[in-house]
Each structure stands twice: as C-alpha cells, then as structure tokens.
Amino acid sequence: MSPAGRTVRPVSIASFAQMQNVRRDDEHNEVEMLMPVVAEVFGTIGITKDDVDFICSGSTDYLIGGPFSFVMALDAVGVWPPRAESHVEMDGAWALYEAWTLLQEGEVDAALVYSFGRSSLGDLREILTLQLDPYYLAPLWPDTVSLAALQARALIDSGKSSEAEFAAIAARSRKDALANPKAQVAGDRSVDELLRDEYVVSPLRRHALPPITDGAAAVVLAAGDKARQWSDKPVWITGFDHRMETHSLGARDLTSSPSTAKAAEVAGVHDGPVDVAEIHAPYAHQEVIVREALGLDDSVRINPSGGPLAANPMMSAGLIRIGEAAERIRSGQAGRAVAHATSGPCLQQNLVCVLEGA
Amino acid sequence: MAERCAVIGVGQTHHKAKRDDVSIAGMVREAAKAALADAELTWSDIDAVVVGKAPDMFEGNMMPELYLAPALGAVGKPMLRVHTAGSVGGSTALVAAHLVKSGIHKRVLTVAYEKQSDSDAMWALSVPQPFAAPLLAGAGGYFAPHIRAYMRRSGAPDHIGRMVAVKDRLNAIHNPYAHLHLPDIDMKTVEESMMLWDPLRYLEACPSSDGAAAMVLAAEDSLSGGYPPAWIHGAAMRSEPTMFAGRDQVNPQAGRDCSADVYAQAGITDPRAQLDVAEVYVPFSWYEPMWLENLGFCDLGDGWKLTEAGATAFDGDIPWNPSGGVLSSNPIGASGMLRFLEAAMQVRGQAGEHQVDGAGLALGQAYGGGSQFFAMWVVGADKP
Amino acid sequence: MADDSTIEGRGPVTTLATPIRLDFDFTPGIAQSVFLRGLARGRFMGQRCPKCGKVYVPSRGSCPTDGVPTTEDVELANVGTVTTYCVVNVPFAGQSIEIPYICAQVLLDGANLSFMGLIQEIPTDEIRMGMRVEAVWVDEADLTPSLASVKYFRPSGEPDADYESYKEYL
Numbered sequence: 001m002s003p004a005g006r007t008v009r010p011v012s013i014a015s016f017a018q019m020q021n022v023r024r025d026d027e028h029n030e031v032e033m034l035m036p037v038v039a040e041v042f043g044t045i046g047i048t049k050d051d052v053d054f055i056c057s058g059s060t061d062y063l064i065g066g067p068f069s070f071v072m073a074l075d076a077v078g079v080w081p082p083r084a085e086s087h088v089e090m091d092g093a094w095a096l097y098e099a100w101t102l103l104q105e106g107e108v109d110a111a112l113v114y115s116f117g118r119s120s121l122g123d124l125r126e127i128l129t130l131q132l133d134p135y136y137l138a139p140l141w142p143d144t145v146s147l148a149a150l151q152a153r154a155l156i157d158s159g160k161s162s163e164a165e166f167a168a169i170a171a172r173s174r175k176d177a178l179a180n181p182k183a184q185v186a187g188d189r190s191v192d193e194l195l196r197d198e199y200v201v202s203p204l205r206r207h208a209l210p211p212i213t214d215g216a217a218a219v220v221l222a223a224g225d226k227a228r229q230w231s232d233k234p235v236w237i238t239g240f241d242h243r244m245e246t247h248s249l250g251a252r253d254l255t256s257s258p259s260t261a262k263a264a265e266v267a268g269v270h271d272g273p274v275d276v277a278e279i280h281a282p283y284a285h286q287e288v289i290v291r292e293a294l295g296l297d298d299s300v301r302i303n304p305s306g307g308p309l310a311a312n313p314m315m316s317a318g319l320i321r322i323g324e325a326a327e328r329i330r331s332g333q334a335g336r337a338v339a340h341a342t343s344g345p346c347l348q349q350n351l352v353c354v355l356e357g358a
Numbered sequence: 359m360a361e362r363c364a365v366i367g368v369g370q371t372h373h374k375a376k377r378d379d380v381s382i383a384g385m386v387r388e389a390a391k392a393a394l395a396d397a398e399l400t401w402s403d404i405d406a407v408v409v410g411k412a413p414d415m416f417e418g419n420m421m422p423e424l425y426l427a428p429a430l431g432a433v434g435k436p437m438l439r440v441h442t443a444g445s446v447g448g449s450t451a452l453v454a455a456h457l458v459k460s461g462i463h464k465r466v467l468t469v470a471y472e473k474q475s476d477s478d479a480m481w482a483l484s485v486p487q488p489f490a491a492p493l494l495a496g497a498g499g500y501f502a503p504h505i506r507a508y509m510r511r512s513g514a515p516d517h518i519g520r521m522v523a524v525k526d527r528l529n530a531i532h533n534p535y536a537h538l539h540l541p542d543i544d545m546k547t548v549e550e551s552m553m554l555w556d557p558l559r560y561l562e563a564c565p566s567s568d569g570a571a572a573m574v575l576a577a578e579d580s581l582s583g584g585y586p587p588a589w590i591h592g593a594a595m596r597s598e599p600t601m602f603a604g605r606d607q608v609n610p611q612a613g614r615d616c617s618a619d620v621y622a623q624a625g626i627t628d629p630r631a632q633l634d635v636a637e638v639y640v641p642f643s644w645y646e647p648m649w650l651e652n653l654g655f656c657d658l659g660d661g662w663k664l665t666e667a668g669a670t671a672f673d674g675d676i677p678w679n680p681s682g683g684v685l686s687s688n689p690i691g692a693s694g695m696l697r698f699l700e701a702a703m704q705v706r707g708q709a710g711e712h713q714v715d716g717a718g719l720a721l722g723q724a725y726g727g728g729s730q731f732f733a734m735w736v737v738g739a740d741k742p
Numbered sequence: 743m744a745d746d747s748t749i750e751g752r753g754p755v756t757t758l759a760t761p762i763r764l765d766f767d768f769t770p771g772i773a774q775s776v777f778l779r780g781l782a783r784g785r786f787m788g789q790r791c792p793k794c795g796k797v798y799v800p801s802r803g804s805c806p807t808d809g810v811p812t813t814e815d816v817e818l819a820n821v822g823t824v825t826t827y828c829v830v831n832v833p834f835a836g837q838s839i840e841i842p843y844i845c846a847q848v849l850l851d852g853a854n855l856s857f858m859g860l861i862q863e864i865p866t867d868e869i870r871m872g873m874r875v876e877a878v879w880v881d882e883a884d885l886t887p888s889l890a891s892v893k894y895f896r897p898s899g900e901p902d903a904d905y906e907s908y909k910e911y912l
Contacts, residue, residue, distance in 0.1 A: 004405065004436075004462055029771025032803040035811060049809060055597075062420040065766030067413035068443060071600055071727055075802055078599070078809020082612035085597035085731075086449055089414065089421055089441040098438065098453055105360045105460035122766040130420035130762065135381060138419075139760040244407075244427045244437040262434060344424040349437065378756040418762050502828030503847055507912035510826075510871060510905075556829030556842070556866070599806035603796035603854030604910045 005241035005266035011103045012227035012234035013355065014110070016323030017041040018217040021184040021311035024120040025214040030069065033216045034076035034116055041112070041218040045230040049077055052220065053108035055085040056099040058092035058115040059315050062127050073116060084108070091115065092319030093280075093341035093351050096219055100240055103223045110226050116216035117314035124212055124314070131344060133247060144345065145209065149201035151254040151346045152285040156203055158255045160292075163203055166284040167194040170207040170309055173284075177306025184311040185211045207309075208284035215313025217320045235326040239267030239354035242341075247348065254346055260293035263352040264338075269294055272356075275334035276301045278321035280341045282308045289347060290340055304328060318342065322353050329357045362578040363458040364587030365702040365737065366465075367397025373537040373569035373687035376475040382417065383429035386471050389570035389692075390430055393467065396708075397574040397583040401431035404574070405463035410440040410450025410470040411691030412726075417476040430469060442595070444639070444726025446470065447571065447694025448733030452593050454575050455735075459590075464580040470695035471570035498563050498642065500728060502555035505644040508608045509557070512647070514662035516557075519643035520548040523562045523685060525671055526640065530682025532711035537567045537687040562643040562685075569689030571696045578741075588702035588737040591719070592623030595733045607729055613652040616732040617723075621654070624719070624736040630655045630669075633736070634717040635677050635704045637697040639724045641684045646670060650678075653723065672712070680704070680712040694724025698735055705739045773803035776815050778887035784879045786818040788853055796854040819851035822895075823903040824873040825911045829866045844869045848895055849911050856911050863896035872908065874900035 017040035019025075019033060042048055055077060061069045070087045079085060088094050092115025099111035128144035155161045168191050177186035189207075197205040220230070227234045243259035243266075245252055264270070277300050281287035291302065303309075305324040308317045318341025325339040334357075341351040369392025371377070377385055386409075394400060407430050409423045419425060423439040426432075436457075440450040447470040454468035508514070527543045530536035543561065551560040574583075581587050596616035599605070617629070626632045638653070640646045647661030655676065656664050664670055670678035679685075681700040684693045701722035703709045709717075719738045725731060770778055773789055777800035780787030788799030789812035796805065801812045827846035844861035846869065861869055862878075875895040885891045 008461070026769060027772060029769055029774060029803060032771045032773065032811075035804055035809070038809065060421060061413050061415060062764075065764060067415050068727065070441070071443060071730075072802060074597065075599055075804045075806040076809060078805060078807050079597050080599055080602065080807035082596040082598040082610075082615045084595050085442075086440065086453065086595055087442050089423075089439050094438060098456070101453075101456045101460045101462060104462065105456055107360065107456075107459075118769070120767075121769065122764050127420065127764060130414075130418065131424050133425045134417070134419050134422075134760065135758060139758070242436050244432045244435060246428045246433045247425050248428070259434070343421070348424055348427075379754075418760075498832065499828060499830055499845055503826040503845070504912070506828060506871070507826045511909075511912070552831070553829070553842075554832045555845075556831065558828070601798075601855055602806040603794075603798070606912070608912060 005239055005268065009104050009106060009223055010227065011100055011221055011223045011237050012231065013219055013237065013322065013326035014222040014227060014230045015041045015045045015220040016326055017044065018182055018320055018323065019215050020182055021213045021215045021313060023184060023212060030073045030116055030118065031076045034073055034114060037216050037218045038076050038114060041220055045220065047230065052110045052112045053084065054099055054102055054111040055079065055083055056095040056111060056113050057087050058090050058095035058319065059117065060089050062130060063118050063121060063314055065122055077112065091315050091317065091341050091343055092217060093322055094242065096221065096319060096322060097240060097242060097351065099221055100237060103221055109223050111221045112218065113221060113319065114218040115316040115319045117316045118214045119212045119314045120214050145204065146201050147249065147345045148283045149204045152203050152283065154254045155285050155288065160255055161285060161288045164191060164195065165288060166208045167191045169284040169287050170194055173303055173307050173309040176304055177310035180306050180310065182311065183306045184213050186306060186310060204283065210282040210308045210312035213311050213313040215311060215316050217316045217323060219319060219323055233330055234358055235329045236356050237353060238356045241266035242349065242351035244349045249346060255289065257289050257293035257347050257350060260290055260340065260350040260352065263350055264294050267352045267354050269338055269352060269354055272336050274300050274336055274338050276304060276325060276328045276337040278303055278305060278307065278325040278339045280308055280318045280321045282312050284309060286347055294338060294340065318351065325355050329355055360459040361461050362589065362742065363455050363575055364581065364589045365573050366576045366581055366583045366587050367393040367399065367574035368699045368703055369393030369396060369572045370535050370696065370699065371569045372535050373567040373689055375537065375565065375567065377473065377568035382422065382473050382476065383426055385473060385568065386426055386469050386570045387429045389572040390467060390469050393572035393574050399465065399574060399582055404431060404465055404467045406436040406457055406466045407432040408438045408440065408450055408454040408466060408468045410446040410695065412444065412446055412472055416690065417473055430467065442726060442731050444690060445694050445724040445731040445733045446726060447692050447696065448698055448722065448724030449595050451573060451695055451698045452595055452733055452735065455590055455593055458575050458577050465574060465576045467572065467574055469570060469572040470692040472689040472691040473568045474566045474690065475568050498555040498558055501642050502558045504607045505642065506557055508644060508648050511608060512659045512662055514647060517545065518647055518662040518665050519562050520545050521665055522640065522643035522646040523548045526679050526683045526685040529672055529680050529712060530686035533681045536682040537565050558642055564641040564684045564688040567687050567689040569687060569692050571692040571699050573699055573702065585706040585708045586739060588705045589741050591736045591738045591742045592620035593735040594619040598730045600728055600730050608648060609652050610729050612730060613725065613732045616734050617653045620734045620736055626736065629653060630676050633676060633719050633721050635680060635714040636721040637681060637700040638678055639684055639694060639697055640679060641688060643685065646678060677714050680714055694733060697724055698722035702737050705737050771803050773801040773812060777801065781889065781891040782885050782887040784882065784885055784891065786850055788816045788818050790814040790816050797852060798855050799850060799853045799857065816852065818853050821874060821876045821898050822848045822850035823908050824869065824871060824875055825849050825856050825908045826871055827869055842866050848875060849908055860894040862894040872902040872905060874898045874903060
C-alpha cells in the first residue's frame with residue numbers, strides 16, 4: 001500500500017521523447033505530430049506498443065476548437081487489438097499521474113503516456129479565458145497574460161521579487177535553451193538588454209512571457225522487471241502528488257503557491273538533496289513563486305532545459321518537465337530531481353514529481 | 359496487491375431538461391452533497407476528487423474542474439479531470455477507484471455531470487470542418503446506420519426497439535430522479551412518434567438532460583454510511599480505433615474484451631445467470647439487444663430474443679436498466695456514472711421502488727464515441 | 743402580482759447569455775491534404791498502409807490499427823456501395839439540406855473504409871443496403887479542396903452488391 005504521495009512499487013521513467021517545439025506546425029495534423037514522438041519513445045528502448053498494458057493521454061479540445069480531439073489522436077498509436085486506455089482533459093503530467101496509480105496498484109507493468117498541444121490555431125490569450133468562472137469572470141474576458149501580470153505586480157509589491165529578477169530568469173532560461181535542440185526560443189541576451197524590452201502587460205515585458213508553442217511529448221513508464229530490462233540506469237519516481245487551489249483570484253494570495261508546497265511535502269521533496277528542478281512556470285515571475293513553495297535553495301539548478309520560457313506547448317509542457325528532469329538523472333548530471341507542472345490561471349493547480357537514480 | 363474498494367455513498371440530481379435553478383457548480387454540489395450524506399461523511403473526510411464530463415464545448419467552459427474546485431471541496435486536495443467521450447462517467451469512477459485500490463487514498467469523491475441546457479450540444483457536435491459534410495444531425499445520425507446493420511444481421515423484427523423504449527420508460531416511473539416520466543407510453547405511442555433518423559423514432563432516443571452524479575469510494579478500513587458497501591469485483595476500460603477497415607461497429611471488439619476482463623476478475627462465466635441486474639448505456643432503444651450480445655448475455659444474433667421474451671424486463675430473469683436508463687435521463691457526462699451508481703444502489707439495497715429483490719451482483723457499463731470506448735464494473739454485496 | 747420595482751420582486755436570475763466567438767485555423771496535415779487536393783481535381787484520393795495493405799479514405803496519416811504512417815497515395819473509383827444508411831428527419835442549426843434526406847456509409851471501390859455521404863436522386867424509401875452509387879461533383883470551375891466539391895451520391899444503375907461483399911464494412 002502506498003500512502004498519498006509516496007511510492008511503494010517503484011516505477012521508472014523508462015523513455016521520453018518530444019517533438020521539435022515550434023511556433024506553428026502548419027504541416028502536420030495531430031496524428032502526424034504524435035506519430036514520430038510515439039515511435040521514438042518506443043524505439044529508444046527497443047519496444048513496441050504491444051509491450052505496454054495501458055495508455056493515458058492529456059489534451060484539451062479548446063486548443064483545436066472541436067470536440068473529441070483526443071479521439072483521433074489515438075490513431076497515432078494504433079490501439080488494435082483493443083487496449084486499456086484513458087484520457088484526462090489536463091496536461092500530460094496528470095495523465096502520467098493516472099498511469100502511475102495503475103502501476104502502483106500492480107494492475108499493469110508498463111504504460112504509454114502522451115500529450116499534445118497545438119497552441120497556435122486560435123488566439124491563445126482569449127481561449128484560456130474560458131477556463132475562468134463562466135458566470136462572474138469569463139464574461140469579462142480577462143486574458144491570461146493580464147491575469148499573470150496581476151500576479152507579477154502583487155509579487156513585486158510584496159517585495160519578494162523585481163522586474164530585474166524576472167529578466168534574470170528569462171536570460172538564464174533562453175541561454176540554457178541554446179543547449180536544448182528541441183527548444184523553440186533560445187539566445188544569449190543580458191539582463192540589462194532584456195530590461196529595455198517593451199511591456200506586453202505591465203509589469204511583464206516580452207521576455208517574461210512564454211512563447212506560443214505547438215508540441216507533443218511521450219513517456220513510457222515501467223515497473224518491476226520491465227523497468228530494469230528497458231534501462232541499465234532506471235530513473236525512479238520516488239514521490240508524486242498534486243494539489244488544487246481555489247478558483248477566485250481574489251481569494252488567493254497570488255504571491256505564494258500553497259498547493260505546490262503541500263504537494264512537495266507529500267511527495268517528499270525534502271527527504272533528500274535536490275540537484276535539479278524542472279519547473280513549469282510559464283511566466284518568469286512564477287518561477288520565483290514555485291521555487292519558494294518547493295523550498296529550493298540557490299544550489300539547485302533550475303530548468304537546465306530552458307523550461308517553459310524556451311518552449312511552452314499547452315498540455316505538454318508539464319509532461320516535458322518530468323521527461324527533462326528524468327533525462328538529467330539518466331545522463332548523470334543529477335542524482336535527485338524535482339519536476340513540477342501547473343494548470344489553470346496564476347498557478348491554480350500544481351503537481352510535484354520526485355525522481356531519483358538507482 | 360491492490361486494496362479492496364467499495365462504493366459507500368451515492369448521490370444524484372433530479373435530472374431535467376433545464377436546471378435553471380442552479381449554476382453548474384450548484385448542480386454538481388447537489389449530487390456531491392447527497393453522496394457525502396449517504397456515506398455519512400463531510401467534505402473534510404475526502405482525500406481527493408475526480409471529475410468527469412463530456413466535451414468542454416457542451417457548456418463552453420474549458421477545463422471546468424478549475425472553476426468547480428471550491429464547489430466540490432477540492433481546495434488543498436488532488437483533483438483529476440477525466441474525459442473519454444460518452445463512457446466518461448464510467449471511466450471517471452474507475453480512475454477514482456484506482457486511487458483507492460492503489461492505496462494512495464482512503465476516500466475519494468467522484469463526480470460527473472453535464473448541463474446540456476447551458477449550450478447546444480448538437481451544435482458542439484456539428485462544428486464545421488472541411489472534412490465532414492454536415493450530415494449527421496447529432497449522435498442519432500451516427501448510430502442509426504449501425505442499428506440498421508444490426509437489424510439486417512440478426513433478422514430482428516421492427517418492434518424490438520419499441521419494446522425497449524417502452525420498458526425503460528415504464529421503469530423510470532419508479533425512479534424519482536429520472537428526467538422522463540411517461541406513464542402512458544405504449545408500443546403505439548412509440549410507433550406514432552416522429553421518425554428522426556430512420557429507423558430511429560423520437561421515443562426510441564434519449565432525452566437531453568441537465569444532471570450530475572456522485573459517488574464516494576472507500577478503502578476497506580474506511581467504510582461508513584447507513585447502507586452496506588457495494589464492493590468492486592471487477593473493473594476495466596477498453597478502447598479501439600474510431601475507424602478502421604473491417605471494424606465491427608455493431609459488436610465492437612473493445613466491448614467484448616472489456617466485459618471478458620471484468621467477468622474474469624469477478625469470477626463470472628455466465629453473466630445472464632450470475633448477475634442479478636445490469637445498468638447498461640442504452641441511449642437508443644436498439645442498443646439493448648446489441649449490447650446483450652456484445653456483453654455475452656446470449657449468443658450472437660439472439661439479443662433481440664431476450665428482449666422480446668421479457669428477460670430484461672423489471673420482472674425478467676436479468677433486469678436491464680431498472681432505473682429507466684439513458685433513455686429516461688441523459689446528462690451525457692454523468693450518464694455513464696449513473697449506470698455505475700445505479701448498479702451500486704441495487705447491491706446496496708437502496709434503489710427504492712426500482713429495487714430488484716435480493717440483487718447481490720450487478721453490472722454497470724458505459725460506452726462512448728462511436729462505440730470505440732468502453733468502461734465497466736461489476737459490484738457486489740459480498741466482499742470479493 | 744410581483745412587484746418588479748425591487749430586486750426582491752424580480753426573482754432570481756436564471757439565465758445569463760455570454761456569447762463566445764473564437765476563430766480557429768484548421769491544419770489538415772500531409773495525408774488529409776492529399777485527399778483535399780484530390781477533391782479539388784474531382785478525384786477521391788486515399789492512402790495505403792504499408793503494413794496491412796488496407797486503403798483508407800480519407801487518410802489521417804496513420805493506419806489506425808498499426809499506428810504507422812500511410813505513405814502510398816491511391817486513387818479510388820468514383821463508384822461505391824452503400825453499406826448502411828439512415829434517413830435524417832431532424833432539423834438542426836447549420837443544416838443546409840432539405841429533410842428528409844439519406845445519410846449513407848459509402849464504400850468506394852478500392853477502399854477498405856466507408857465514409858459518410860449524402861444520397862440524392864432517389865426517393866428516401868427506395869434506398870437499400872448494397873445499392874451501388876456514384877459521386878456527383880460540382881461543376882469543374884467550382885471544385886475546391888473540400889467535401890463541398892462532392893454534391894452527393896446517386897444510384898449508378900448497377901445491380902446491387904452482394905451482402906457478402908460488404909458485410910465486413912458494416
């Protein structure tokens with residue numbers, strides 16, 4: 001039995017793949033976007049779809065503008081003969097959580113998790129407005145960047161951060177992204193230079209915003225013998241939890257993330273040293289909030305992949321954080337890592353996954 | 359080893375064409391509060407919340423679990439949102455069950471809903487795309503050709519669909535929560551109702567409802583409530599591709615595999631004999647004989663004979679949909695969970711006027727999309 | 743009579759209209775573009791799975807059962823068989839065809855998957871499973887890369903197909 005958050009049955013991130021993140025993929029439909037990613041996530045460890053017992057995906061219809069977008073996406077896998085399969089209308093990180101619960105239960109030994117998000121097909125700022133309370137908030141059409149800016153302003157006013165820190169986070173992220181071939185936005189610009197960017201919505205300058213990204217990602221989870229067969233150096237999930245906050249922005253302290261802190265506590269982030277953290281903070285200022293909630297000190301390497309400021313495919317960016325964190329351990333750069341995913345306006349819902357090498 | 363898991367609380371709304379007395383949050387909370395009351399628990403006793411519904415475009419709210427979190431007591435807790443098309447009510451309950459069976463949580467609240475009157479589901483299903491000519495006119499247009507194929511294959515006489523339509527509506531009279539209460543319905547009124555998607559008539563199709571369903575699932579050491587628990591004896595999901603060469607849409611392989619898996623877990627070799635009652639997703643009348651065959655209650659081609667002989671009637675040897683089923687209430691996202699929930703009510707002995715005497719083992723089934731997604735469970739009065 | 747000069751007298755607000763308009767681009771992808779460009783030339787184009795050899799029309803780019811890319815383009819016949827059908831008698835928003843009309847699954851010759859088509863030039867009570875039909879296209883000048891290029895299907899005059907020949911495609 002595994003009490004909330006703590007692994008009892010070891011489950012490994014056996015494989016991870018992601019699409020080249022781009023501003024807009026005009027050429028491929030969702031099936032064509034996903035097929036190479038699924039082929040890679042299996043191919044890397046020499047398995048096929050027949051080697052997994054469960055499939056779980058994460059996506060949302062409103063990015064495509066039509067119902068049931070997850071349905072046809074399944075054709076990228078080829079679920080024949082029929083498979084145990086499920087879908088969450090959430091970031092793929094939560095799809096991974098659902099699959100992990102089945103592996104914990106012992107019902108299955110291996111699972112494919114995938115997600116896709118085409119953020120470019122409509123006006124993302126407007127689309128995300130539909131996540132808000134449909135009676136009191138959404139009819140006012142506050143856009144997602146403006147809500148993030150309210151949060152950033154509150155953070156500055158509280159004395160916890162500054163525009164210069166936002167710029168430093170953006171500079172570090174885009175510089176790290178130079179080493180990530182899948183990144184969409186990379187570059188080496190100084191903080192002083194970034195601080196001359198125009199405001200999109202004050203106090204957020206252009207650099208503090210995530211790019212709009214089309215992307216897709218996939219992970220294979222494995223337990224028991226399969227985990228060891230498929231990798232010489234398995235990366236284990238040792239803690240996993242996620243928490244929700246209230247919806248009304250006025251009822252929250254936007255400068256803190258109690259749901260992240262709670263998930264971190266339950267997942268056991270502080271049971272050992274953290275070498276690397278992949279944080280799903282789409283806006284630069286949100287990294288400050290999440291880092292504090294995770295209780296990470298300055299020694300922790302944050303978002304070596306470049307993070308969501310380098311590529312932010314909706315519904316996949318959280319899953320990618322888990323995959324990237326696992327890759328740091330697999331490559332020997334880290335022994336213990338934390339991955340974080342978020343959903344909703346101003347970090348309303350947060351997930352924390354702790355990963356460790358053998 | 360997986361933990362045992364049981365249903366210890368159920369709640370549902372009075373399903374109606376239009377619940378304009380409540381918001382979406384008010385509606386889901388109504389069902390959730392009823393489930394908590396049934397389990398004799400309060401919000402703080404719940405460890406996690408799992409919400410399901412059909413496409414977000416049905417109401418125009420993207421990922422509405424974010425907005426619903428406070429109404430469902432989910433603040434500070436884990437919350438998941440499932441969407442697997444029409445089977446979602448069933449698969450939502452299964453995701454919740456995994457949270458208990460894995461030992462991660464002790465008590466999980468699961469809720470499914472649809473507030474169809476808040477938008478136009480028919481519109482949401484008919485969003486123009488360059489690929490599909492706008493021919494379908496809703497789900498009925500999708501399923502009617504498959505019903506015709508079933509009739510051709512099985513040689514079933516025309517009146518079978520009408521019999522199901524009458525049976526389920528007369529059952530619904532004994533379910534106070536059902537949307538449709540049609541005490542005067544008979545074979546003639548069904549036959550005289552408007553032909554919508556030939557061969558399907560108006561009274562052979564499900565209504566469009568607002569409604570919600572909720573259950574509390576608990577681990578063996580965390581039982582509560584006035585009624586006995588409904589133990590989960592078997593649970594499974596199966597999916598197959600939406601369209602492929604040689605796909606049998608009348609008798610999908612995914613449905614057959616899903617039921618075989620659930621029966622194996624529950625030790626069922628003869629579902630008609632061993633199960634006492636079944637709540638099965640029958641949105642159009644003919645899906646009763648089709649699913650009788652798909653779920654292995656009879657040989658291929660014989661489903662309609664069971665219906666005709668009255669085997670699935672309330673007083674038959676294997677009552678199907680004593681609640682009135684989807685033909686009497688269809689809050690889409692909740693419809694699958696209602697099947698699971700009604701199965702649990704039967705084995706807990708709390709189904710009131712539509713209680714099947716001595717029901718000890720019950721099947722709940724949900725399907726979705728173009729019959730490519732299935733979710734099922736078998737619940738029993740005895741501990742597995 | 744209720745006094746509607748006060749808030750109390752007006753009763754609760756039960757409905758709030760919040761119009762939502764969002765515009766989306768549609769990305770057909772490589773495989774569906776083959777199909778759409780075919781329509782613009784008055785041809786049905788499908789794709790064959792390299793693994794199982796089945797021909798899909800329209801192809802979404804993958805074989806739904808094998809999960810591999812379909813890369814070989816295949817031109818299909820203009821004629822096919824009605825595998826099953828229904829007669830639509832429901833009015834709905836955005837409907838452009840006069841009811842009742844026949845909505846059929848048409849299996850084009852050479853394809854392994856039927857698709858939905860409108861059947862015209864026949865009374866609704868004369869349609870049957872197995873009927874042979876042909877596509878009627880819009881005038882050449884009006885052809886576009888969309889299904890609007892196909893006006894409808896109509897009986898081709900050939901004898902009905904044998905049930906055995908299409909029963910796998912029901």
